[in-house]
Amino acid sequence: SERVKSLFNVESGANFDLDADLPIDDKDWSIGVVVGPSGSGKSSIGKALWKGKALYKPEWEKRVPIIDSITPNGDFNTVTSALASVGLGSVPAWLRPYEVLSNGEQFRADLAKVICERPEQVVIDEFSSVVDRQIATIGAGAFQKAYRRTGGQAVLLTCHYDVLEWLEPDWVYDTATGEFLRGCLWRRPKIEMQIHQTNWQFWPTFEPHHYLKLPHMIAATNYVATVNGELVAHVAFSTRPGLVEARACRLVVMPEWQGAGVGLKFLNAICEMWRQGKNRYDKPMPTLFHTSHPGLCAVLRRHPKWTQVSANLYGGSKRKSRLSISASTKKKTGKQINSAGFGGHFRAVQGFRYIGDGGVE
Structure with a gap:
């Protein structure tokens, strides 16, 4: 260190002076940002806020799925939400x-851990x-919406x-210029x-991110959403017997x-198309959608x-499914087959129907 001091005429690298006035003592804000280049004092400001007690340092259990580690005694629906x-x-990531x-x-x-723990005051460094940067911007937008609901x-x-x-912060302090902006x-x-x-x-691109491994839907019409040419979301539509209703499946974002809200808007847009008869059958149909995702x-x-x-x-009933498939095959081909059948799984499934702006059924 002495050689460095003599070469560059520097006595110490430990001295750092920063004078920042942040008028944020009131409670009328939810999210503030301190932004600026590295080494400009952001972390020092963070340590000074709320007497240094709010600096967030998440702790995770090793070799434990995050769904169990995020809040060990927390409510399942709260955690998944x-x-x-x-x-x-992504369920596999959980x-x-x-x-x-x-x-x-x-x-x-x-960020999800912060939402679950709901601290009244928190400072997150190196955000x-x-x-x-794609994940950063979309993740930032998703976090701010969720965190504002905590009231912290x-x-x-x-x-x-x-x-x-x-x-969309309530205030920003730029350490590069010393400017404080609010509003x-x-x-x-x-x-x-x-x-x-x-x-x-396009399904092979989306399939690794779907929580079920199933064969393709029969006679399906597929849709994909893109943003600036980039694949964003996928869903497949088929029909129930008699063309009485459409079924939407394989929704993947x-x-x-x-977190950007594109998935539901994408699904709603296509459901509305089918409700208006804008499909290959030229027939208006409501849409039924089943999912296990909480x-x-x-x-x-x-x-x-x-x-x-x-x-x-x-x-x-798996037995009922097996008998139905065997009977249907025998009727069509005259051959008897032994089918494994579908069903019998212990997976909670909830069904929803798209009704558009027509009111509640």
Whole structure:
């Protein structure tokens, strides 16, 4: 160190002076951001806020799935809702320990932990610093919506200016300029989504992110959503016998877009198309949608364009399914087959019907 001091005429690297006035003592705000380049004093400000007691340091159990570790004694619905609200809606990811998650998944898991723990005051350092900017911006938008519902106050420290519009903060302090801004100055950018009718050709891209492994739906019409040419979401539609109703299945939103709200808007748009008869049958049909995803169930249950029509704890009779398939095959081909059948699973499934703006059934 003495050689460095003599070469560069520097006596010490331990001295750092920062004078920042943040008028944030009131309770009339939810999210504030301290932004600026590295080494400009963001962490020092964070340590000074609320006497240094609010700096967030998440603790995760090793080799324990995050669904069990996020809040060990927490309510299951609260935990899954928090994970979904910050865009970590991938069920396989819930079953992985924190240490094996990707950087993007860890980023969202930490945010979900904050939502579950609901601290009155929290400071999060290095916000979005180690993740892809697409995940950072979408994750920031998802977090701010979920955190505001907790009623707490969060200060986020970041060197990235691209998250400001997505966070829609109540105030921002820029350490590079010393400027403090407060008010509704930032608005989330609009997401322009295009919908394309297709077939199963894009399903291999989405399939790894779906929580079930099933064969293709028979006579399905597939749809994908894109943003600036990038694949964002997928869903498949088929019909019930007699063309009395459509069935929507295989809804998947790519991980980097989860939490942006595109999935439900995508599904609603296609359901509305089918309700108006804009399908290959030129026939108006309501849409039935089944899911086991607790976060999606909660969203559909409170959405005015959907009504819940069923809730089953387990699948139907496997024996009945086997006999039905065998009888149908024998009638069509004259051959007797031994089918395994479907059903008998212990997977809670909830059913919803899209009713659009027509009111409650």
